[in-house]
Amino acid sequence: MIPERSRKFLQALLILFVVSGCAAPVQAPPTSLDSTVALDLYSTSTPTPFQPVANTPLPTPLPTKTPTPLPTSTPLPTYTPLPPTRMPAAETDQASYIFLVDLDYANHQLAIDETIQYPNQTGEQLNTLVLAVEPNRWMGVFRLNQLSVDGLETNDYSLVDGRMEVILANPLAVGDSLNLKLDYDLYLPWNGADQIFGYNNWQINVVDWYPFIVPHVSGTGWLLYEPASVGEHLVMDSVDFDVTILQSNGSTDLSIAANAPAELVGNGIRYRLSGARTFVFSASNGYVTSSATVGDVTVTSYYAEGNKKAGEAILNATVEAIGVFSDVYAPYPYKTLSIVETFYPDGMEYDGLFYLSRSFYDDFDGTLLNNLIMIGIHEAAHQWWFGLVGNDQAMEPWLDEALATYSERIFYERFSPGVDGVWWNFRVNDFQPTGKIDISIYQGGMFRPYTDAVYLRGAKFMENVRTRVGDEVFFAFIRDYATQMGHKIATADDFFRILYSHSSADISDIVATYFQNPH
Template sequence: MSSRTLYTLTATLDYALHHLSVEEQVAYTNRTGVPLQELVLIVEANRYPGTFNLKHLEVNGTAPPSAYTLEANQMRLPLANPLSPGEVLNLSLTYDLNLPSPTPSPLTRPVPFGTTPRQTNLVDWYPYVPPYDSVKGWLAHAPGYFGEHQVYESADFVVNLRITGAPAQAGASSSQTPSLTIAASAVPQIDGEWYRYRFENARNFAWSASHDYLLTTRTVGDVAIYSYAFPIHAAAGKASLETTANALALYNELFAPYPRQSLSVVEADFLDGMEYDGLYFLSNGFYNLYSGKPADYLVSIAAHETAHQWFYALVGNDQAEEPWLDEALCTYSERLYYERFAPEALDWWWAYRIRYYDPRGWIDGSIYSYTYTGEAYRAYRDAVYLNGALFLEELRTQLGDQAFFSFLQDYVTRSAYSLASGDTFFAVLQEHTQADLTALLDKYFANR
């Protein structure tokens, strides 16, 4: 039996009332090598006022021995007896989520969580145990103004979903399946009214429901690609499907085989692209503006978000402390996409995605290290994403294609399902080149 954390989640969504009720079991094995005095759970839903309502909590079948704390996005649970290495702790939680309707604001970072008139998006919707680092302790970070702050261990998920309160389908009898479409990180087994999923060795489980999705599909080898778009954006939905499929085939070849059965791209009423394991969201803004050409942000960002399946999902990293590790690689993957599938648009990509912003700044800052001004998001993005891509381009030039791509493959293969760091990146890199990288590192890194 795997010693990975097992999450068993049984949830009923009342679509009309924007309400989710959840029963969650967590089987956590202490693999940290040290006795644990407390367990930390990340509760992202608790960041939204009035959203997370904990009804019941048990530890190993009884009420928790002493008071837990739940503040912002973290629950701290003191343990009566320390949990020894190798020992298993069983948690049982019952809670409701009153789903928020986030309104876009320049003061808060967009997250595709909650409900809009045409969809409900469930991301980071269950409490989970973050990784534990022997030096730093729990990798439980506060949200930043921009960038992602969560760190995920690979875990196993058994998820059972059911929806009530679906809008009635015209002419449908009440015994028919509600006219809702569910997009999720994995492929379900349908069992009456239940959608049952098993998702193993994964960072998280995200899903989305809508009465208004147009679904298109394609396969790449054994992998099913699903594109969920709103019907007014059928052409852009097809483009996000094709881009995702092509990008997946390319990254399969360049990085490592994609290990999942499916990948879903979901058009979302929020302002950005956002990756989860097996599924990503793409802003309706990109669909609205889609030009029909490859030289288009819908295409760049779809190629970017697809690359997160390798740099974020397969190879995890501390997104708060070292965001460049996944973001620079995913931005550079856009360049690899254009190079292969639309070389005529590569000049556009360099000019409008990268050089237009005159990127600058150390690429190895944390998400908290780029200070807030009106241009704060730009400072962060320009350094981590854009300058990060320029670093990788120069690294590739210095190494040559053969060494560069064998390095990337090696980095992905050796870090798969675990957490990589900048140290991992450079340790693997050293094995693939004799080149003196001092000048390059001095140019892009504050601390290398």
């Protein structure tokens, strides 16, 4: 746990150094590019040198209001009933999360009924459950009204900062399931430049918003970490979601960007998402949208009025990226993908939805190699490296970040041969990156050394391995890794085990160059 003062200090650091983003936008490349990066798809390209990314000025915060408690005794609006609480036996052994969300957009408040059906797949009898409750890291944001286990209300739990521990009156045997029900209210915080979660005067971003049972690893225990000044700290199992959103004080022009197909049910919208790490949504009265399909996947770009050119360019590039990565890695794991403009000064990935900074849209120059497109491709790649193949983001962040960064290179070489060479200088070499790639977020220090090591050296490591083993073996390996570790939480040991199953080439010198630990 981090005391409030320390958390504030961390937040101050976040603001000062613009850290914590997932994609590390290029801030001040020392060289300009020639016009070969222009692309017909973005026909109005210009050879303008890349501009430093400036933080988008945030609108003046609305006056902070003391949250008005939602009337907990008032029943939720009528709605089309969800399926029986206990779902039919799942085809998989994944947990299920069922939500009924009453959204008051105007007051940025949500009243939530959450049911978790949790099968004990840990291999150990469980006497407690540990949940991540990220919204509880903010004062006055999360208010728990009632908790029950298998239908019995209980107060036998602790909730401190982002950690909830529920004591089970009856231990949960291996293979048995239980039903955890939470009734709570969320009063979204103002989201300044250092966070996505919350509201601003244009949108609400509802991410990392609900209590979830964290992964349990035999011999290690529950995987729940504190935030650091860089990187992401949450680790999530692959689970199923069934979310119904109702609007109180509903406005008819509210546009909701979620990470699953929308189904109209009665006076609500239902979203079902299977085999994903997290459910997220964003809403605004001001979104302009453009959509496209690739195979059976619908991609929708949500952007501000006036950003149509950029909003459609990242839509088109993402459609191309889904094609490339589906071919190289594994089929795209979801039915939809939403691209959402926001004020946060970076990109950030979730399953089936990613955010991109408004500054990327404002600075978009029509070329293929700029922060909007490059970071967008990076976040699209996270659908495979984070979404499909999970990892311990706190302790082994390179497993998703190095692969997402290297995916940018794969996209450019496949989609626009010739640009990938420019990409190496623009994205990697100009920064002369140093550092070992297998550091935790707590060893990361500040933004630049962390991203240099984990992202940029990570990409160089992948390239060195590819050169050593050859393209055929490399791409067979990466495909096998995606398949074997899909919907699981991969470790470095998994990565190297599968790599070595494809190649007997000696890469010990490469590993020694890039890793602090032997593999």
